[in-house]
Amino acid sequence: DSGVTQTPKHLITATGQRVTLRCSPRSGDLSVYWYQQSLDQGLQFLIQYYNGEERAKGNILERFSAQQFPDLHSELNLSSLELGDSALYFCASTIGGGPSNEQFFGPGTRLTVL
Amino acid sequence: GIQVEQSPPDLILQEGANSTLRCNFSDSVNNLQWFHQNPWGQLINLFYIPSGTKQNGRLSATTVATERYSLLYISSSQTTDSGVYFCAVTLGSGYALNFGKGTSLLVTP
Numbered sequence: 698d699s700g701v702t703q704t705p706k707h708l709i710t711a712t713g714q715r716v717t718l719r720c721s722p723r724s725g726d727l728s729v730y731w732y733q734q735s736l737d738q739g740l741q742f743l744i745q746y747y748n749g750e751e752r753a754k755g756n757i758l759e760r761f762s763a764q765q766f767p768d769l770h771s772e773l774n775l776s777s778l779e780l781g782d783s784a785l786y787f788c789a790s791t792i793g794g795g796p797s798n799e800q801f802f803g804p805g806t807r808l809t810v811l
Numbered sequence: 812g813i814q815v816e817q818s819p820p821d822l823i824l825q826e827g828a829n830s831t832l833r834c835n836f837s838d839s840v841n842n843l844q845w846f847h848q849n850p851w852g853q854l855i856n857l858f859y860i861p862s863g864t865k866q867n868g869r870l871s872a873t874t875v876a877t878e879r880y881s882l883l884y885i886s887s888s889q890t891t892d893s894g895v896y897f898c899a900v901t902l903g904s905g906y907a908l909n910f911g912k913g914t915s916l917l918v919t920p
Contacts, residue, residue, distance in 0.1 A: 732908075740897065796905060797901070804852075805853065
């Protein structure tokens with residue numbers, strides 16, 4: 698158990714809908730990263746927050762947005778869902794915001810868009 | 812661009828055999844991690860190893876940053892070692908982990 702929690706574990710929804718994925722980092726960690734794992738693209742970085750502020754952005758679609766709240770939990774919002782958004786979404790946390798910190802991953806949320 | 816290449820892509824072993832997985836990367840490394848993704852999809856941290864050598868039970872890893880590669884050794888493999896092994900690095904000025912495509916390992920009884 699990494700100490701990072703993600704909810705829900707599974708999510709099944711329809712095209713065009715909007716969903717919210719939630720992540721709670723390990724106790725004491727200030728930074729949260731979101732990654733997407735799909736069959737065709739592999740594991741890709743989406744976005745990073747550090748202590749409530751956006752720190753780095755990766756291949757995140759405009760239909761997706763995220764935020765980190767004062768209690769340091771983070772939410773990833775996916776809207777106007779398409780079939781291709783079906784994937785495993787991971788959250789990771791680190792104690793600092795820099796590139797050399799070890800990242801600890803949550804169990805993931807498996808999203809299926811029908 | 813940033814490249815992380817893992818080899819071999821697939822590996823089938825009999826229980827008890829040893830194996831070496833390789834990760835090559837294209838730039839100076841700030842962070843290098845090895846993960847095991849189990850059949851349920853969970854990413855398990857194996858090693859945080861931007862340089863040097865570490866051992867944990869039957870697993871060990873070595874990173875030679877100056878030559879831009881890392882090796883993961885699995886000894887006396889067990890069926891529970893099956894899954895996909897990922898190498899991931901943060902390179903240059905980047906913050907995020909860049910993942911290789913993984914090595915898919917199947918250990919048969």
